[in-house]
Amino acid sequence: MSDLIGRPAFPNLTELELPALESGINVADGHARYEPSVSQHKIIDRLPELFCQAAETPVSVLDREAQRAYLTAVGQHSALTGTEVLSCYSSSVAMEIFSLALMTCGVRKVALIHPTFDNIPDILTRAGMHLLPVAEDHLLDGTAGLPAGIEVLFVTTPNNPTGWILSRDALAHWARICASRGIILALDTSFRGFDERSCYDHFSVLAESGCRYVVIEDTGKLWPALDLKVGFLVFPPDEPLPLRRVYTEILLGVSPLVLLLVRCFAEDAGEGGFAELHQFIRSNRDLLRGRLAGAEIHSPDQASRISVERIAVPPGMSGTQVSSALRRRGVHVLPCGQFHWAEPEAGAQFVRVALSRPPGLLRAAADAILGCLRP
Ligand SMILES: Cc1ncc(COP(=O)(O)O)c(C=O)c1O
Known part of the structure; x- marks a missing residue:
């Protein structure tokens, strides 16, 4: 979506990922940033x-x-x-x-x-x-x-x-x-x-x-x-x-x-590397879900096995609000409106967290998400 001279009305996901490369806890982009096996x-x-x-x-x-x-x-x-x-x-x-x-x-x-x-x-x-x-x-x-x-x-x-x-x-x-x-x-x-x-x-x-x-x-x-x-x-x-x-x-x-x-x-992937990677992502997904369990948050994509996880923020909040509040604390996640390219409001309830990260970083991101949702 853009104005008459082609200026976009809102940032794209890559633009939102860029500040995360500078500093802080980056669970925004989907690139593989885990410790090599x-x-x-x-x-x-x-x-x-x-x-x-x-x-x-x-x-x-x-x-x-x-x-x-x-x-x-x-x-x-x-x-x-x-x-x-x-x-x-x-x-x-x-x-x-x-x-x-x-x-x-x-x-x-x-x-x-x-x-x-x-x-x-x-x-x-x-x-x-x-x-x-x-x-x-x-x-x-x-x-x-x-x-x-x-x-x-x-x-x-x-x-x-x-x-x-x-x-x-x-x-x-x-x-x-x-x-x-x-x-x-x-x-x-x-x-x-x-x-x-x-x-x-x-x-x-x-x-x-x-x-x-x-x-x-x-x-x-x-x-x-x-x-x-x-x-x-x-x-x-x-x-x-x-x-x-x-x-x-x-x-x-x-x-x-x-x-x-x-x-x-x-x-290497064909000779066991993929099995190791799948286990690593599963364990990070479990870690994130476990850490957030009990808060008023849920994971809508229960069957997902890919290296990112959507989470639904509590009613009354939006993914953009939560991601902005997290950014102020130096933690970068993606709001999901832009994924819903034909109807951004349909993604307003979600943020996306990258899982291909060291577990310690993910733990810190999960704690920051919890902290941000507390009154
Ligand atoms: C489904 C899908 N296709 C393509 C791309 C673009 O990948 P790249 O930046 O490596 O070109 C992405 C980036 O996240 C993606 O999620």
């Missing part, structure tokens, strides 16, 4: 050696190996042979390329999951798309109506901030509908590494349906790699959108060192 430390300790290895290896090999390691670790075996994959510096860069490709082809009408991380509607809107909100429940039970003229159905699964996931049956349902109506099915699966339930082979379901699809995979939320990450733009080789052309207008490729690191972290 023993095996992740071993990778980091090998950085000089990996630098030399990356310099000496053809980048096409590093690219292929990073893609193979990541897609295998998250169970996307059919993507290894039946798709084209473009490695980008982040999932937002992949999203930007996708949106520009849509714009180039005159696509304008996108049905988009609601709520979701606000840079997805923002990037699509800036590329000239008209967005129609689609509720999670209606995607799951198949009742979401896609009016005539919808050209893209875009689903974030697992969804940020709710942790909601699109089941295999629901994916198959929407893939069939998209195939029969010529709609492009687009998925952002940035958080799938946190939740085994979204590691079924999406690409076999998509290929079986014969629908057009574009999937944005992402390593960026998973490992404490100081934002050395990639977003993968994945689509069938015969997809007519000019994705490769737009990609090459923006990128030659991703740093060989980043590709090699992604391969190492992904292989």
Whole structure:
């Protein structure tokens, strides 16, 4: 939403995350800021050696190996042979390329999951798309109506901030509908590494349906790699959108060192690292819920396994009030209005707390939240 000269009416989530980088307790952004595991430390300790290895290896090999390691670790075996994959510096860069490709082809009408991380509607809107909100429940039970003229159905699964996931049956349902109506099915699966339930082979379901699809995979939320990450733009080789052309207008490729690191972290994830990460996030979620139990607060997303947790603030308060009061105490959480991009009031009751943090930091954040709610 913006005024007549394009000045936004309110800050976006990333703008709200920025002050948290300066000082205080940062449980605002969803980046991985936890202490590396023993095996992740071993990778980091090998950085000089990996630098030399990356310099000496053809980048096409590093690219292929990073893609193979990541897609295998998250169970996307059919993507290894039946798709084209473009490695980008982040999932937002992949999203930007996708949106520009849509714009180039005159696509304008996108049905988009609601709520979701606000840079997805923002990037699509800036590329000239008209967005129609689609509720999670209606995607799951198949009742979401896609009016005539919808050209893209875009689903974030697992969804940020709710942790909601699109089941295999629901994916198959929407893939069939998209195939029969010529709609492009687009998925952002940035958080799938946190939740085994979204590691079924999406690409076999998509290929079986014969629908057009574009999937944005992402390593960026998973490992404490100081934002050395990639977003993968994945689509069938015969997809007519000019994705490769737009990609090459923006990128030659991703740093060989980043590709090699992604391969190492992904292989580690496949060999037990994901199990360790899931346990770590579960334990942090339990810690937060336990600490806040008894206060007039609840967690609306009981089934969520992703690395962020929404909490509903008590009646009579708003997420914006609570996050502002916390900020004055040096504690940064996100209010949730902006996730509800079509209806910000629907998110007014919630704040979001990042869980991919050292437990001590999370404990301090929980205590500050409690303190802020006491009269
Ligand atoms: C679902 C989702 N997709 C994409 C992004 C953008 O990620 P990045 O900043 O690494 O490009 C985010 C950021 O939080 C996200 O939550």
